[in-house]
Structures are given as C-alpha cells and as structure tokens.
Amino acid sequence: MAEFNGDPRGEGRRIVVVASRFNEGITVPLAEGAVSALVGRGVAFDDVDVLWVPGAWELPVAVRRALATGRYDAVVVVGAVVRGDTPHFDFVAGEASRGIMEASRDFEVPVTMGLLTTDTMEQAEARAGGAHGNKGADAALAALEMLDLFDRAFADDGSEEDA
Template identity: 40%
Template sequence: MATALKSLSEYSKKKNIDISNKKFAIVVSEYNPKITDSLHGAVVETLLKEGASERNIYREDVPGAFELTFGAQLMAQIEEVDAVICLGCVIQGETKHFDFICDAVAHGVTNVSLKYNKPVVFGLLTPNTEQQAFDRAGGKHGNKGVEAAVAAIKMLGFNQ
C-alpha cells in the first residue's frame, strides 16, 4: 500500500494560498464515528494551522458514506462555500456492499466538484479492516484528515 510508504500527516506547503477568508464545509459520515471524528479533528486542526478562521469552518453530519455526495451537493451549492471536504469510512466486509458504496461516493464527489466548479475532496477511508482505518485516522500512518484539508487548500490555489 502506498500509505505504508508515507505518513498521511506530512505534506508540502508549496502552492498553499491565503485561506483566512475561505469558507470550508466538512461533510462527515456518522457511521464509524471514532474514525470519522478523528478525521474531522485533523481537518479542522490543519485548516486552522494553515490560516483558516474558525468561524469559516462548518460541519454537517450525514448518516453514512453513501449520503456524503448529497451532503456535499447541498454544501457546494452555497455560493459562499469555497471548498467541501467529505469524510467517511467504509470497511471491507463479506459482501459487495463495500464496492458499491465506495464507487458511488467516488463518482458522486467528482460529479459535485465538476457541477459546482469548486473543490470537493474525497476523504473516504476504504480499508480492509477496522485496524487499518484507525492506522489512517491518527494511528501509525498519520491522519487522512490532514491530507484532505491540504488537498482542499491546494485545489483552491489551483482554482484561482
């Protein structure tokens, strides 16, 4: 796995922009809350560290990963929102449910981003086990939330 080769919490500040006036909507799946809350905490911490204002960071919860795309669409259609970050975790099970959900969310997030011409970040963990999820939500591989926040910042810079 690529994650085994790098910490998700390490990033380059090259091309980061001033985000003090940017508004971020974070859509968080309520499913696997220990994992998604950790991802959310890392997103907020990173955004604040990089200069975002706490008053410009919004959190909206949705029931599960599948609902992330509709939540993202509702947030993206708000003109004042500059970027949307979707956070969730779907752990591989014994059925094809995992494949259908992950595929739908990936396509949905992409479509919302293109429809509203703004960054909509895919922060969905898709591990094989719960332990792998914890390893990527603040464990031995860092926190994917940091990576999601940095992606939003960099794409805002790219979109200027």
C-alpha cells in the same frame, strides 16, 4: 510555458467538512484532523462548518447541497467504509466516490477526498491519526492547495469563462 503550484493557505477561505457518522471511531478523528489542519493554515474557526450525515452513501447529496448554497470555497469529505463479508462495500464506496467527484466537476469547486476505503478497521485506524497520519487533515490541506492553485493559475486572465 507557465507552471503553477498552490500553497495550502487558508486566510479568507470558507470551508465545509462533510463527515459520515458511520464508523464514528474513525470519522470523528478524521473530521477533527480536517478542522485542525484548516485552522492551522489560517482558516478562521468560524469559517469552518461541519455537516454530519448518517453514512458514506449520503455524502454526495450533502456535498451538492452545500455547494449549491454558494457559501463555501471548498468541501472536505471524510468518512470510512470498511470492507465486510458482503458486496455492500463495493457499492457504497464506489458510488459515494463517484458522487463526490461529480459534485466537484459539476460545481467546479475543490471537493477533496478523506473518505477511507479500507479492508480492515486496523487500516482505517492507521489513517485516522495512526501510523499513516490523518487523511482528514491531508484532504483539508489538499483543498486549500487547490484553491490557491486556482487563484494563481486563473486569477487575472478570465480564460476559464472564455473557454
């Protein structure tokens, strides 16, 4: 039996952070946390791009366009959808999540989720550098870990192409 784990190492990686502007007081710290975590783990500052989209609904198409360029090893998604008094939250949060997952699956590239879906603004603030850490930074580290895991698990046997 072989067992593989990845380390969040960023040397030589090119990463894009796709960020939603809506709820900017939350999303700016998430994006900053992601960039800081990437650079802190060895990604060159010039090898990190940040794409700002209007809201969470626009995240999936921006992720797909970024991946279609072939420039990026991984995508880190950050945003915040906070529940309100209407069902808008359910549609936006669910469909944005689905679109992000589908992009990762279709392109076979790590796309990690720093899209907060919270009931209150206080919960979002706690996850954007507050009491619960910074989920943008967590998503960035997860992207690097997945890249290293893929390198270790599929580096020299070519089994992915043979499957």
